[in-house]
Amino acid sequence: MNPFPLWNPPETKVPRRPKRSDLFANVQVTNQFGDSFRFHEDLIQGKAVIINTMFTVCRGSCPGTSETLQRLRQPLSKLLGKRVTILSLTIDPLVDRTVELLNYADNYGAGKPADHKTCDWFFLNASIENTEILRRSLGFYDLDNKVDQDISRHASLLLFGNDVYDRWSTSPTQVRDGLIFEPLRRILGSTFEERFGISNQATSKQPRS
């Protein structure tokens, strides 16, 4: 289903341009409800997503990041509805199986499939090998091998993008919510109102005040 009904992919005479998401791995992932997806095909292509990495027993930044996402999920759903999906990829896939992810998700209000007004929040598990491939393809790694191998020192970042417009950005999570929300809506949104908060009133012929 085209999540952007107003946007019709144009007929092109040249091959479609490359997209940043072309580099994302297309591995098999499973969410906290046991549903399986191909990461690139099913979750990225033509969609708006927020991606982070986590593991359920993390005592560091993960709980904070998850709390932030829980807080942002409501206004985000209000603004963009089902068009955006939050994807939390576990980087400890041996421990974080479906059950663990479901329990963890439940702590943050994602223990049940989202209703029609709320955006989906999937906690994803992939095989060890696929997790590594996926994590690297998304840029969640450190050049320093020691840091990279230590999952407790993983980056607390949000990678978010709108594949339709090929707009991607990344934000650290340990800033105030407003500073995350501003780029989220700017990158994920489709209209001036969604992106910049310019109301329809403002974009009409009326002079703005």
Next chain:
Amino acid sequence: MSINRRRFITATTASAAALGINITETGNARAQDPYEPADKGRIAKLFNKGEQHVLPGWAFRPSKGSPLRIVPHTLRPSRTDTWENLSGGVFHQSTVAPFSQVGNDQVPIGKVMHGIAVEWNGNMIGGNLKYDHDQKTWSPANSSWEAMRERVRPETTDEYGIGDLGNWGKFGNGPENSAPADAKDSLVRCYKVEMFEKMLPVVPSFPPTLFYTYQGMVPGPTFRFRHGMPAVVRFQNHLQTEVSIHHHGGHNPTHADGFPSFYALQGESRDYLYPNILPLRINKEGLSELDFGEGQSTTWYHDHGLDATAFNVMRGLSGFALWFDEIELKLIRQGVLPGLGAISSFDSDLEREAGLLEAAWKSFKEVNPKSYWSKRHQLAKKNLPDPEEKPGVEFDRFYREVETPYFNPYDLPLVLQDRVIDPLTGQILYDSDGHNGYIGNTQLINGVPWPEIQVKSRKYRLRLLDGSNARIYRLRFLDKDTLGLHPTGKPDGSIEPNRIPEDRLEGSSMDFLRIGKDSWLWPTPQKRKSLLLNMANRADIIVDFKAWFDAAERAGRLNADGHAEYYMVNTMPQFDGRGPKGKLAEDAGDPNVFPLPFELDDQNPVVRQMIATGQIPPSLFGEGPLGRMRELDQPIALIKFVITRDMGEGPDATIDENTILRPRHAIVDEDVMAVREFIFERGKGAWMVNSRFYDPTISNASAIIGIKGQKFEVPSGQPNTPPTLKPSLSYAEEWIFRNGGGGWWHPIHVHLEGHQLVGYEKDFEADGLVGADGLLGAQGQAQMTGLPDWEQLVSTYGLDPLILGKPTIDPTLIDLRDTLIGKRHLSQLIASQKELRTWLPSAGIPLTPSQEKTLGEDWNLQSYRMVLEWFDSFSPDDQNRIGRWSLEQFYREEMDKEPKFRILLDRPSSGAALFETILGKFGNRLLGVPATVRAILDGLRKLRLQWAGDAIGNHDTQALGPNTIARVRMRFRTWSGPLAFHCHNVEHEDMRMMCNFEPTMSGRVDEVNRHDPNINPAARTHGQDVTDLLTNPSAIGEMPWESIDGFPSYRLEEKPVPGKDVGKARDPMIPSRRPSKTSKP
């Protein structure tokens, strides 16, 4: 999918076959879509090119049929007129449409959605001030153009006798220009630049490449600005991304400066007003005069959009802006700098406006009667098409080459950029490499990969710009035999250079004169054999191709056509975005390396002395020349110069090492009003400055450490808030940039002003050479033998156990490289932050909620700093109660020996200084320290910058090598903020390694005020804090000032940007249009 797809496959198969790529092996997946998942491995491989010196076989072949030219065209103004005529006096009452001849754009200046710099309407608090020459004070001014001019009017002319340049537009009344000043009063040039996507052929055998372009060109069109002559540039955004155009190196008001969130939105325009004025300085008599030392030469413009800069610049959004002022024009006119003398210092448009064209031509004809001139005259007169005109370039938007103002065939601006280009699709691929930095394998020079340029046997000026996202270059010039490009023998037809031993590299390199760094010319040229170019740095050099040609001829190296061939090569070993490798160990902790982001003279007497006396074993510095980083033994060739025997027209330039180019006024200790320190470090997978991520709404350089000559006293009644003081307009400050470690290079760019480098030091603490406690650390110990352990030192030598005491706080949780006193103090006083949280209230010191929250979190540098700042803000009684001052006594004694303003820093900013302090006090007792180590430390500390050219000029981007500290000084003048400073590894910048500063008028030493540490609300992006939309949805984030005084908002619905839809970029919500076909201006 369609016939077109099949056609494409046929075409790419053919081109791939030509490149020796077998695309049939991998089966159908690729045939369906070159980006199918099955193909990801192929794409990933393109990003990893270990052998960067191996070039494709087509490198250095002339690229025929490409509309890209090696020197970008100069944009033609659509109208040049007086401000009064353009605006009717007040811009928002204007009815004149200066862009009407460009795509029938009827919208007057300032009436586009994003308007014009808000400073010009007089409503910006603190941004619009008038200097009262009688009272020597600043006061709010009205908004008229005249008032704006008055604000920067110099009181006196300087030794150059140039006149009242501050009276904008009245330029050129110097002795050698006969034009009366009044005739050209207040001329303003109006340019229009449209940004749109364009497919450009980069590699002839590849499919065309999609770029984001300024006016359809990569790099964007060149601006040629005259100092004293303002320009209005209407940037019209037809891209899918919001943009903000930063004029890098310019001295512009914030709304024309490209603040990261001052966007030009999709489908909208923003009018940028570049006043093009010189800042004022106060001379010895106390009078203000024009600061010619800040007169720019080579600047550039590029996208600066918040958290999308790296991608947008990578896609092509950058271009040159060259500046000409009376000093430089005089040098060109007199034949000192390369050029066509009078012709290259002449702007025919201006002369035409003044009615002086014929007379000027006649006079030039006498000067230079060569064929060139008559050709130009005829072309301009009859408006004939230029025979050099290339397809694809709209010449009504650009000057034909010979018409270009200040036309100079011997002046080549060259931007160096690396990209990853997929041979199969021709498209640029992007990967930030985990936000470390984008490194490409295809070297583009002015958008052309591995070009060949034919030059004459004479001196040329090359303006080199590193426009790459994360690549650092060391550039050399080698002759073709030394480089020796030859086939690798692989089936793909690739070529590679000879292996050149490092000790031969320097000797084989050709000499050149370096005349400037970044935007500014140096006072005098410096002879060089190589140069180091960091991201966003520029290098102005003079290359004597005549001498090179003669050398080649003597050595019998001319090619079959009788030409000499030379290559510009890059010898910097860099394989990821972190920075150059080389002598740096894998984790960049090698303390023997002193990574200099500039040239250190090999003849440095101190170094030679130290080697001669055996103080430094040369082996400690590795194999390469001292102070340099190791270089590639197989250089990466970038550009080929083919030198003909022909000398070209006009006499050769006379510049040599003794030429005086441009004055410079050093900022001395007494001028420094405040000192601030910024640590650039990695944190949480992103990038931080002083342990903070970028926030566009706060003014970071506001927390005060101290002001000149005194410790800052907090007014009574507000004891617990850290005092703040923003930079003050017309005063100087010293900023300390400190690399937070990890081996990354961070080129730090400060907007608004050029800065002067006063110190570049190795951070010995960060290296581990000096420990967190100020004594030799793990690395230092590792190099020593027989040194007693710390406990033994204490007992043997009676050192202060507080200095040597092990911190009781987990050292991983705080930044141990911070103050000595702070660590001592805190380790004694508190075991953890949470303890402090309970302790402070119990000691009678109330906490605000935010402070309590900060303390409730884990230890971090920010809270640590906050605590330190609190101590300063407490009353002496409280301080005594806390007990800081008694503990500090030793430290204070030592620091009193430093210059006064350093004390205000309240911390030793480098391990070297600290080490020196310790050595000075306990040196006799530190018998175990080997002489070698001490000699290195001493020597390196002395190796300031006396011998490096960087110390004598201005910069706008200061590279910060691994574990180094740079001290820069700058004056803040003319424009209040907000303005940004940031790391110019643009991936780091996007990941929040950026800060704001906001110079104001009210923060002078005699009237210290408490400043709001937030960005002035009136100066904010959209008039409001857009980040507040979450909690306050009614705060609509658009800019009220854009419809100031209720002038009608020219929305797209009313005044559509003319033109047709771009089919493939169609968007129902945010209109994206192809810019109109243009007509003649």
